């Protein structure tokens with residue numbers, strides 16, 4: 001499918017997991033009725049973004065209630081679903097993981113956040129994901145009839161090597177469930193999505209939670225879709241909202257053939273090497 005509609009569900013995240021599942025279900029249904037073939041949820045969509053809470057909300061595949069809801073909803077609505085991310089339990093470890101489902105409810109793949117957000121910013125914002133989470137080590141590209149979808153999570157976008165590796169593996173659309181904050185969001189959110197799209201000549205889709213000024217971690221909002229030329233084709237404001245955009249894979253090919261950045265890389269001089277399996 002060369003052209004299709006994507007929807008990004010910028011939802012408020014509540015303390016109660018069940019409320020988040022109901023809200024996500026309802027927004028996905030609404031997006032599907034508007035013709036979206038690909039629907040995207042934000043980072044940690046079932047859970048407040050607070051590191052110490054992640055183990056408490058964590059679920060295992062396939063029995064976790066959030067994972068059941070995502071699979072069932074993808075099937076009932078007939079959409080490709082990038083289920084934002086949620087705390088995934090695997091044995092003793094918890095990961096920040098995005099699960100991706102096909103329109104028949106099958107799990108197509110998953111991405112475990114590779115770069116953990118451990119920061120102490122001058123604004124007073126301190127986050128230490130590594131206090132409760134393990135890091136993934138896979139570059140995630142999901143073949144689908146929507147083209148190869150690259151998936152990474154939030155802070156991962158700051159690492160251009162990972163974005164480039166996804167594109168070298170075939171990604172033409174890169175989906176990033178994310179939750180930038182009120183310090184880094186205004187400074188970097190739009191800029192970084194546009195720059196990664198320009199560098200890689202791919203669509204970049206960012207899905208944020210809606211901003212809740214009373215939340216312990218205040219998300220920036222402004223979910224967006226950037227085209228391979230770096231144009232912002234759709235952007236949310238701060239509140240709850242679904243944004244839509246048309247993905248045109250022919251545009252990716254057109255821009256890559258007019259301005260052949262990927263071909264012009266000097267791979268005889270430098271290399272980007274994938275070390276993990």
Ligand SMILES: NC(=O)CCC(=O)C(=O)O
Nearest residue numbers: 117154155179180181184
């Ligand atoms: N949840 C995150 O990874 C936040 C990343 C972030 O805000 C950033 O600026 O990077």
